[in-house]
Amino acid sequence: MTVTRGLEGVVATTSSISSIIDDTLTYVGYDIDDLAENASFEEVIYLLWHRKLPVQSELDGLKKELAQNMALPKEVLEHFKMYPIESVHPMAALRTAVSLLGLYDEEADVMEEEANFRKAVRLQAKMPAIVTAFARIRKGLEPIAPREDLNFAANFLYMLTGKEPEPIAIEAFNKALVLHADHELNASTFTARVCVATLSDIYSGVTAAIGALKGPLHGGANEAVMKMLKEIGTLENVEPYVRKKLENKEKIMGFGHRVYRKGDPRAKHLRLMSQKLTELTGEPHWYQMSTQIEGIVTGEKNLPPNVDFYSASVYHSLGIDHDLFTPIFAVSRVSGWLAHILEQYENNRLIRPRAEYNGPGMQKYVEVSLRG
Ligand SMILES: CC(=O)SCCNC(=O)CCNC(=O)[C@H](O)C(C)(C)COP(=O)(O)OP(=O)(O)OC[C@H]1O[C@@H](n2cnc3c(N)ncnc32)[C@H](O)[C@@H]1OP(=O)(O)O
């Protein structure tokens, strides 16, 4: 047996959803740079699920369905109040709430294609409501109902703050959602596919994926980046802090990638947004510190920033609590998870690799009282 640690370089499936070739990321053949500049998140959802950009009536239909399905069952809202609200991480709350949502979906275990599409819409629509309702309830605030006249990005910010967001905030948030929507066979997407390849249901697949995204080597890195920026605190501290970490062989969060070598094409869009937003909020030091860190890590280790690095200062500039950064990643990435889950169902085969055993040889069972 040949063991490929971390399945690096292993091609585990075919997929027509997104591709990374020579450091270029495409969704269904559209370059991410093109989509980041021009597309709405709703268009991207449609693209990932149907492998084509929608015509106007299809887009209007999806927007309407999403807006109409955003509200949460009251049982889910009530459930939040039972959580140890002071200590629970919003990513854990999201994982639990998505699993709970499945209990209130009568079609949860119906496996027909049309039912799966209906569930995909419901789940995609409810993710922002879960994240924003939890964020408010833990502060003793009432959740805010979505507005059917706002787009997906604007609704998220509205449900979070209760205020209609500025156009620049909507533009930045929409771009972040577009950039995070899908990424070939990353760890959380693979997790979702492994789960549903047993013919388990969509809610199980997405719950599993949220668990995988939560870790700091994957989606959890964006929150960790902000923690690092706060720890560093000033521009003068950047150089000693980063050099010490590198000397100690510690990882700098938001850098490196399993697939990209020259760099993550999403980072430049977030870098630009970070520059723009931190200037607007009068806190340019977050951006300046970030670029200094990038200079050192790229120079010393030849490791470019990934999608998580500049998204941290972007979300911070939008006034978002730092522990909501990874749940926001999930609000976008669920579109990709759902596309991959639907694709897995279309042409399913159980995913079951092998392990090379390296434990002890054959042993004989010894009764408990005789064991030394
Ligand atoms: C949306 C996303 O999931 S993007 C990734 C988000 N995660 C992060 O930003 C966390 C920090 N980055 C990392 O931990 C890694 O780069 C990963 C997990 C993204 C990729 O990991 P792998 O492909 O397994 O690379 P691996 O960890 O083996 O790194 C290769 C070498 O680069 C070094 N390296 C990789 N990333 C970093 C980093 N962020 N800081 C410092 N050194 C690093 C490793 O120490 C290793 O060095 P060595 O060969 O001297 O031992």
Ligand SMILES: O=C([O-])CC(=O)C(=O)O
């Ligand atoms: O592809 C990966 O390994 C991680 C990543 O960048 C993503 O999921 O967006």
